[in-house]
Amino acid sequence: MSFKKPFQKAEFEQRVANVKQRMEAAGFDLLICQDPANMGWLTGFDGWSFYTPQAVLVHLEEASPIWFGRAQDAKSAHITTDLPAENIVGFSEPLVHHPVRHPFDELCELVIARGWGSARIGVELDAHYYTARAHQHIVEGLPNATISDNQGLVNWARLVKSEAELVYMREAGRIVTDTMNQALARLKPGVRQFEIIAEVYHAQITGFDNKFGDYTSLCPLIQVGEGTSTPHLTWTDEPLPDRGLIAMELGAARRHYHAPLTRTAHIGKPPAEVSRLTEVIIEGGDIALRAAKPGTTCAEIEAIWQDVLKRNGYSKESRVGYSIGLNYPPDWGERTASLRPGDTTELQAGMCFHFQSGVWLDDFGAAVSEPFVVTESGGERLCDVARELIVVD
């Protein structure tokens, strides 16, 4: 089967080497990674099997990572990765949703059989699919190991993107640009929300020049009227009003690398308060992006943005951005650096962020966000949709 791997083998080797350096510094012999983005980043493994327990193991003294998962998905690992066959291990089918036993019982047996039963093991204590029960089985199954949270060690290793990764980030930006422009062009009174979303999905997957899109880690989001005051509602059958506010947050994923984008539109002449809020958001975002150069901290970017808001009588309590890159549902954020007070992460060239400048007031909200990559000359936008309140006549 001619599966096109997204990266050269050398890129995966370099990632594993990077992670091993971090493991040594942090005092881990072995990592157990369940986050599908970490599994994919380390090995290339791809497939919608993350609803079942699975993991990639990295051991300091083992050249290649080990894939562990459901037997029926092991074949996906053979197809999508370059891992040696002996490092692809399937667990027994009866362990799926078993009330007493757990697939990770066999993971523990594997760890012990490899001679790593007394290792210093770093687990992903807060990864979405690493459940409390999974952890209990790891702890009970490896009584001689020292098990602790690796605090997103691989997530942090993913923060600065390689040139090869940036190609996908920019392609994702191009797809979401086209997708958002198509969605905006469809905003008219009487069009039902789901009709727009159906087109959005079509555009997200179609991509451009046969550069197709993958499923995105968040579904497309649309809010209308009062619904714009909260960011995560999904579509309904409601027709768009003759006059009113609409916010959309859409992403695109290219080989699972994500570019998310938010725009706010108004059908009919916008109220002054909406225009004003949007102008302030755009001004604040522009100034922040210009400042997003290597050496500036995440907190400093947030402060620059917050100053513009404050000067205009607004504030935003939630963080104004987060790192993005390779990801799987349910979130396209990397759960590492955030643009918010107290985050002292220094920007480096190749880091990517979603500058999520949404401001949600009591009765309405607005957002004009941008995904960007940090460069020597500031934040380079990954998208090219008009930075303005879109007015639908």
Added chain:
Amino acid sequence: MSFKKPFQKAEFEQRVANVKQRMEAAGFDLLICQDPANMGWLTGFDGWSFYTPQAVLVHLEEASPIWFGRAQDAKSAHITTDLPAENIVGFSEPLVHHPVRHPFDELCELVIARGWGSARIGVELDAHYYTARAHQHIVEGLPNATISDNQGLVNWARLVKSEAELVYMREAGRIVTDTMNQALARLKPGVRQFEIIAEVYHAQITGFDNKFGDYTSLCPLIQVGEGTSTPHLTWTDEPLPDRGLIAMELGAARRHYHAPLTRTAHIGKPPAEVSRLTEVIIEGGDIALRAAKPGTTCAEIEAIWQDVLKRNGYSKESRVGYSIGLNYPPDWGERTASLRPGDTTELQAGMCFHFQSGVWLDDFGAAVSEPFVVTESGGERLCDVARELIVVD
């Protein structure tokens, strides 16, 4: 905002009453539910915010559930539920992805402030988004409580669907019927996989008669050629071959109620081994569905199916089905009853299953699945796609 709630208030009250009975029987005063399907089923809460810690609490002595989540999503709870305003509680924004503190620290404070600090608490130890770290914060924050796994108490309460729920299940069946038929009609040599998937998404969301679809808990899956030997690969830019096997697993979701469906197609005259495997799968499925009446156990259904396979020289190690209904990514299974050896759950009218009759051999696989609802006269199919190996000339 005119959000159309999917059910009457009385239906939610009846669900909560059902859950409270189960809590009394199991010895719980308080449930903490993080599974988005459980949160939605108990309250109607809807929104793509499950990537962040959130929960619905049910206490025996509190009339209504309590929603707890991110402050910016509390408004979604006000819009999508009938919960009293004082039972919608947002946590402080700085707790998002905080390295030391966790949103559930404030959940514990809420539990204590309500006077429930010494309660017998049931948590969802194996729910996808209930991470090991979340559990540690619950345990540390409620030192006087007795905390244990509720073993999917709410998931089990969801097993038998109400008439109102079955309306959505059948509508989902209708949407996936249309979606699969459209996808099958597009199978032609040279068509690229993603082009089919783009149409699938469009059909899933468009639905019929303004009965739109929601995002599905699994993405559409397509496998071609050798890829059919493993079930969870996703689409590529590969053109369909002049001759070869194709498997698709597609779902549709109506107000988040899911009907999943699998079909196998062959471009060109199918090899005898493929036709034969498919015929056996269909025969086994037909016999099993006829037997799916109240009183029969899940294991008995599996045995009936397995007999047909064995008689024909095949076997299937993985379970042949699982309960379905309301769900959110990453899985449309309810993680309760499975059609497999040892599952003594007795079928009842109104239970719904995906009869997932995929058989994956070393070099290829085939599946002709059916979602069905248990009725007095056997399994009633929710879909109406031809039960056959689809041959594309």
